[in-house]
Amino acid sequence: DTEVTQTPKHLVMGMTNKKSLKCEQHMGHRAMYWYKQKAKKPPELMFVYSYEKLSINESVPSRFSPECPNSSLLNLHLHALQPEDSALYLCASSLTSGSSYNEQFFGPGTRLTVL
Amino acid sequence: DQQVKQNSPSLSVQEGRISILNCDYTNSMFDYFLWYKKYPAEGPTFLISISSIKDKNEDGRFTVFLNKSAKHLSLHIVPSQPGDSAVYFCAASPPTSGTYKYIFGTGTRLKVLA
Numbered sequence: 001d002t003e004v005t006q007t008p009k010h011l012v013m014g015m016t017n018k019k020s021l022k023c024e025q026h027m028g029h030r031a032m033y034w035y036k037q038k039a040k041k042p043p044e045l046m047f048v049y050s051y052e053k054l055s056i057n058e059s060v061p062s063r064f065s066p067e068c069p070n071s072s073l074l075n076l077h078l079h080a081l082q083p084e085d086s087a088l089y090l091c092a093s094s095l096t097s098g099s100s101y102n103e104q105f106f107g108p109g110t111r112l113t114v115l
Numbered sequence: 116d117q118q119v120k121q122n123s124p125s126l127s128v129q130e131g132r133i134s135i136l137n138c139d140y141t142n143s144m145f146d147y148f149l150w151y152k153k154y155p156a157e158g159p160t161f162l163i164s165i166s167s168i169k170d171k172n173e174d175g176r177f178t179v180f181l182n183k184s185a186k187h188l189s190l191h192i193v194p195s196q197p198g199d200s201a202v203y204f205c206a207a208s209p210p211t212s213g214t215y216k217y218i219f220g221t222g223t224r225l226k227v228l229a
Binding site: 004006040041042043044045048056090091092103104105106107108109111 | 149151156157158159160161164204216217219220221222
């Protein structure tokens with residue numbers, strides 16, 4: 001299995017809703033990432049988990065809450081989002097070997113619309 | 116402050132010809148570079164990478180060249196095929212091990228004309 005899967009593919013939510021994005025990989029990767037991508041912009045890193053521990057938080061607002069229940073799963077819990085949070089949310093994973101020379105493999109993304 | 120730049124937002128090339136996509140970076144400490152391809156409504160797909168100790172890496176139709184003195188890398192696709200039409204992002208990795216942090220360029224939309 002050489003892919004990263006994300007669910008749902010599309011999500012529409014109101015500003016008072018609570019929802020979660022899910023990401024899964026079975027490549028034995030120990031680093032997992034959340035990115036946000038707006039139209040015609042590059043992916044922007046949000047969070048990095050390494051060995052199930054949060055290692056990077058790029059000053060993301062607390063209305064985004066990541067969770068890594070185990071080495072294969074990564075969740076992003078959403079609460080009280082704003083319309084400007086509408087974007088494509090990408091999950092990625094990579095091997096961790098103490099080296100930064102590891103390509104990241106991306107999932108197809110969740111297209112989020114906040115009304 | 117954009118540390119990784121792709122100055123050409125779009126590029127059109129005839130099928131069978133060479134496509135050259137360019138990327139410039141500002142931080143001479145970056146030590147690993149990657150190219151990703153992205154189709155609409157899909158996540159980026161890894162294409163090819165190069166570490167700063169090399170100046171060229173080849174994989175099939177794709178070759179990446181790195182010019183450290185100019186802080187410039189390029190992706191060559193030969194021969195170009197219509198299926199190569201996509202947005203191409205270059206990415207650079209800061210030197211600190213374990214940060215796993217890539218900085219992406221703004222992307223170049225490649226259109227290969229049949």
